Each structure stands twice: as structure tokens, then as C-alpha cells.
Amino acid sequence: MSNTKVLIFCWLALVFATAATVYFGANAMTLGSQVGAVLTVAVIKSGLIIDGFMELRHTQTRWRVIMYGWPLAMSLIIAATLLIPYFMAS
Amino acid sequence: MSTSSKQPEAAVLQPAASHALPGDLAMWIFILAELAAFTLFIIAFSVTQMLYPEMFQAGRAQLDPSTGFAMTVGLLSSGFLAALAVERVRANRPRQASLLIVAAIASAMVYVVLKLSEYTHLANAGFDLEYNMFFTLYWLLTLFHFLHVWLGLLVLAFLAWRCFKRGYDAENRSGMESGVMYWHMIDLAWVIIFPLVYLLG
Numbered sequence: 001m002s003n004t005k006v007l008i009f010c011w012l013a014l015v016f017a018t019a020a021t022v023y024f025g026a027n028a029m030t031l032g033s034q035v036g037a038v039l040t041v042a043v044i045k046s047g048l049i050i051d052g053f054m055e056l057r058h059t060q061t062r063w064r065v066i067m068y069g070w071p072l073a074m075s076l077i078i079a080a081t082l083l084i085p086y087f088m089a090s
Numbered sequence: 091m092s093t094s095s096k097q098p099e100a101a102v103l104q105p106a107a108s109h110a111l112p113g114d115l116a117m118w119i120f121i122l123a124e125l126a127a128f129t130l131f132i133i134a135f136s137v138t139q140m141l142y143p144e145m146f147q148a149g150r151a152q153l154d155p156s157t158g159f160a161m162t163v164g165l166l167s168s169g170f171l172a173a174l175a176v177e178r179v180r181a182n183r184p185r186q187a188s189l190l191i192v193a194a195i196a197s198a199m200v201y202v203v204l205k206l207s208e209y210t211h212l213a214n215a216g217f218d219l220e221y222n223m224f225f226t227l228y229w230l231l232t233l234f235h236f237l238h239v240w241l242g243l244l245v246l247a248f249l250a251w252r253c254f255k256r257g258y259d260a261e262n263r264s265g266m267e268s269g270v271m272y273w274h275m276i277d278l279a280w281v282i283i284f285p286l287v288y289l290l291g
Contacts, residue, residue, distance in 0.1 A: 004177055011170035015163055022159045025289030038285045045281045053173045053274045059111050063118070067278075070125050074132050074282045081136040082290060085143065 003055075010052030017045045031086050039075040046071035112176075113268035121275045124238070128279045131231045132286060138223050139291060146291055149224030152217055157204055158288040162280065164200030165239075169277040171197060172246065172270045179258045179266050187266070188253035194273075195246050198239065205236055228287060235276070235283055242276045245269045 021041045028034030050067045051057040057064070111118055139146040171194035178187035212218075212225070219229045249269045252258055258266040 004174065007170060007173050007177070011166065014166045014170075018159055018162045018166065021285055021289065022155050025155060025285060031291075035290060038289055042281055042285050046278055049169065049274055049278050049281065053169050053277070054271060055112050063111060066122070070129075071278070071282055074129065077133060078136050078282075078286055078290065081140040085140055 006052055010048045014045055014048050017041050017048070021045075032083060035079050035082050039079055043071050043075055113271045114264055117268035117271055121271065124275060125279065128234070128283075131227075131234055132282065135227045135231055135286060138227055142223055143291065145222055146224045149217075149222065149228065150288065150291060152212065152215070153208070153228075153288050155288050157208060158284050161201045161204045162284050164197050164204070165277050165280055168194040168198040168201075169274050172273050175249070175253070176263070176267055176270050179253065179263050180260050182260050184253040184256045184258050187258070188250045191246050191250035191253060195243055195250070198243060198246070201239065202236075202243075205232070205239075231283060232287065235279060238276050238279070242273045245272055 021038055024034060024037035024041065028037060047068065050064065054067070056067055171190050175187040175190035175194065178184070178190060217225045219226055246269065249258075249266055253266070
């Protein structure tokens, strides 16, 4: 697939994923499912930017690990701060 | 017309066939430093939300997720157009790249206009920096990102001008790639900030 087609695919996927994020944010049944769904989509979107727009899919693994590490770490921190009190209270 | 612009397009449409990073290494170190700064704001927001969940829920109710959706699509579309512009430079079509960068700036202005509208609405309703902890962190985090968007727009405007002047081509594109990578970093930060501030909790 040409790089232009990859970029078009990433853009369409990002728009769709953003709509999915808003849907899950508004319609999730529980906080746990909301956090899980929204942050999973956020990490997928980050991957589309990192591998698609930034083209790190072509480069060394260590740079991909570093760049993927940021959204993963942020998502884990956000999930922990939301879900730990939630599960402790229930 | 420069001699480089006469090169066959197929010969230069291999973006990063080598395993090198797009752009300068210095820009990637700068991007990591910027992400570290965003990390501090995100942790501050998350931890404070853990301490005051009801306050954050009430504060978030003042924000419109559909506006956040439109802002996000504006930014992501801008990143897409900027990535296409890099492709055009690699194909020795800097004038086309210039037009794509201008389109990227226009798309990013959707975010800027909507964000300014949101800021005005909240400020007029009294939800300013001192209203409570949610709005203090909302303003600090989103303004920090908003300032990065403005810096990114200046970078994009410079890239559009350089492309229009045929300052970049397939062989001389590192500056172009570095500027566009910075713009993608701003998208990446927003992809995490948007659900944290507008949706979760």
C-alpha cells in the first residue's frame, strides 16, 4: 500500500475512533467499561498517529517503544486514578 | 524551477525506506521533553480528580463533548494534511506541499475558533481559573496545549512559506519533516487530553 493510502486510512480511522470515543464516553454502563473503552480507543488513536502520521513503523523498535510508551503510561495512570477509588468504594 | 523538482516522482516516493527517524534527532528529543511536560499536567489533573471526583464531574458537565469532538477532528485532519504535505515534498512537489500546509492551518483553525469560543463561554459564566480545582487544572492543561497549537501554527506557516519558495525537496526535507513531527506531537497529546478532560469520570 502506498504511503498516501496509509495516511488516508489512518485519517479515516482516527475520525471514526474519535466518534467512538465520544459514544463510549456518553453511553458506557459503568465507569469501568467507560474507562476501558475510551482509553483503549485513545491508545489505538495514538498508534495511528505514531505509526501512520509520524511513520515510526519504518524506524527502530526502540523509538516505537518510547513513543508508544507515553500514551500507554498516561492511559494506565488515568485508569488507575479513576478506577482504584471506584473499586475501593464498591 | 529547480533541477530537483524534475526528478521522477516514483524515485522519491519511498518515505522512510531506511530505518532513520523522519526529521532531526534534536526535534525528537524536544518532542520527548514536551511529552514529559504534558505528563506533569496530566498526572496533576488525574490525581486531583481522584481526590475530588464530584467536583470534577460537576465541572466536566459544563463542557460540551460534541465541541471536543469537532476540535479533535479539526486537529487530526490538520495532521493528516501536514503528513500529505511531507509526501508531496518527497515527490519534489513543494508548491503542492505549500497548499496542503495552508489547508492544514485552516483545519487547525477549527480547533482554535472552537477553543476560543469555549474559553469565552466559560469565562463569561464565571468558571475562571480560580473557580475551583477542576477549572484551575482545566485552564492550565488546555491552555498549555493551546499555546503549543499556536507555536505549531507558526511552524506550519513557516513551512508553507519555505515550500512555496521551493526551499524543501526530496533531498532537503529534514526541516520539513521535523516541523510536521512537532505538529503530530501536538495531536498525540490532545488524543489523551481530550478524553481525560471532556469524557472520563
